[in-house]
Amino acid sequence: MNLYKLVKITTLFAALILLIQNSYGKDSLDVLSKFLFYKNKYKVECANEKITDNFGNGYDSLYGTRNMRVILHGVAYRGGANNFYNKNQKRDNHNPLPQEGLINLTNQGFSKAVYLYSKNFSSSEKVVVSNSGKDTLEYLQNSGMNRNDLKSIMMLVLDVIRNKDKGPIYLHCWNGWHQSGYISAAILMQFCGLTNEEALKYWNQNTDGVNKGYENVKRLVNTFVPFNDIKIDNKTKETICPCLEKK
Numbered sequence: 549m550n551l552y553k554l555v556k557i558t559t560l561f562a563a564l565i566l567l568i569q570n571s572y573g574k575d576s577l578d579v580l581s582k583f584l585f586y587k588n589k590y591k592v593e594c595a596n597e598k599i600t601d602n603f604g605n606g607y608d609s610l611y612g613t614r615n616m617r618v619i620l621h622g623v624a625y626r627g628g629a630n631n632f633y634n635k636n637q638k639r640d641n642h643n644p645l646p647q648e649g650l651i652n653l654t655n656q657g658f659s660k661a662v663y664l665y666s667k668n669f670s671s672s673e674k675v676v677v678s679n680s681g682k683d684t685l686e687y688l689q690n691s692g693m694n695r696n697d698l699k700s701i702m703m704l705v706l707d708v709i710r711n712k713d714k715g716p717i718y719l720h721c722w723n724g725w726h727q728s729g730y731i732s733a734a735i736l737m738q739f740c741g742l743t744n745e746e747a748l749k750y751w752n753q754n755t756d757g758v759n760k761g762y763e764n765v766k767r768l769v770n771t772f773v774p775f776n777d778i779k780i781d782n783k784t785k786e787t788i789c790p791c792l793e794k795k
Contacts, residue, residue, distance in 0.1 A: 579712040583622035583787050586716060592618050594794040595736070596754055602723075604630030609656060612649020615724030617754065619732045620739060620788040623708045624717045626732045628724030629663075641722050644672045645687070654678040654685040657715035660704060663689045664719060664727040683715065692731050693768075701731060702738055702778050709739075709780055709788065725755040730765045738774045740789035747772070750792055 590599050590607065599616040600606040610616060612634075616627035630649060632641040637648075644663045645653075653661055654676045663669050669689045676685045692698040701719070708714045721727035732754075733747035742750065748769045752759045 579710070580787060582712055586622035587618075590618065592790070594791040595619070595732075595750065596793050599625070600627065600630070602756065603633045604635075610649075610652050612646050612652050613718065613720070613724075615756070616718075617724070617732075618790050619719070619735050620705070620709075621790060622716060623788050624705050624719060624732075624735060626724060626728040627718065627720050628722050628728070629720055631722075643668050643722075645720065647673065650676045650685060650687060651679070653718055654683055655680070657683055658685055658718055659683075659708065659715040660686045660688060661718040661720065662701065662704070663687070664691050664721045664731060665689075666691065685715075691727065692734070698731075698734060699775055699778075702735070702775060705735060705739070706778055706780075709784060723758075725758055726762055726765055729754055730768055733769045734772045736789070737772055738778060739780055740785060744770050744772065746792070753793065 587593075592599060595617060597617065598606060599618070600610055600613045602615055604611055604614045607616075612630050614628035614630040614633070616625055618624075619626050629643060629645045631639045631643045631646060634646060637646060639646075642665075644665075644667075645661060650661065650673060655678045663672070666689055672687055674687050676687065678684070690697050690701055692701050704717055708717055719728055719731050729751045733742070733751045736742045736750065737744070737747050748766060751766070751769050
């Protein structure tokens with residue numbers, strides 16, 4: 549094979565990879581491409597960058613979420629539920645995700661959403677189908693407040709890491725600050741090797757300044773011990789773990 553043909557084939561292959569990363573056909577992605585696909589889609593590098601803001605604005609296709617941030621690229625994201633500031637159907641802040649938020653997450657290929665409180669969860673749809681009919685999202689409730697429940701969340705995360713056909717998870721509380729911050733801090737300690745001190749700093753920095761009190765949540769971050777039987781390889785860790793702060 550001459551050099552010209554080799555260059556042409558290489559160029560075509562690169563174009564194909566780019567096409568895969570910018571399409572919505574996640575069934576054709578391998579695990580590594582899935583991580584990069586979502587990282588490129590939401591264009592955030594660091595854990596403190598927002599995909600949607602406090603009013604639910606930013607990434608229009610994820611309207612219904614609030615203060616959405618990455619935990620692990622292409623694997624897990626955190627945030628709140630856009631209820632009080634919702635332009636289409638305003639309701640009390642202390643509620644699960646609005647229906648449009650669930651549908652938008654499903655349309656984006658998310659496989660699960662986890663409500664980290666229990667209030668009004670019974671009113672929510674538990675299985676959501678995308679507009680195309682190709683993707684399905686399961687809506688779960690798990691506060692992660694004891695060791696067993698927290699391990700269940702870690703296993704959901706590990707399943708997404710290992711399975712190319714599983715879309716990301718959205719873990720949310722009401723505002724996207726405190727409970728989601730605790731669960732996210734634990735995930736970052738488990739999969740990215742953060743220390744308890746680093747995780748507590750992360751928790752504080754991503755409450756948008758609302759960090760006075762909450763001593764029980766801070767204690768949980770300070771005392772979390774990673775599960776010995778849940779591990780990932782260094783290459784995967786390098787790919788999915790975000791930088792902590794964008795200067």
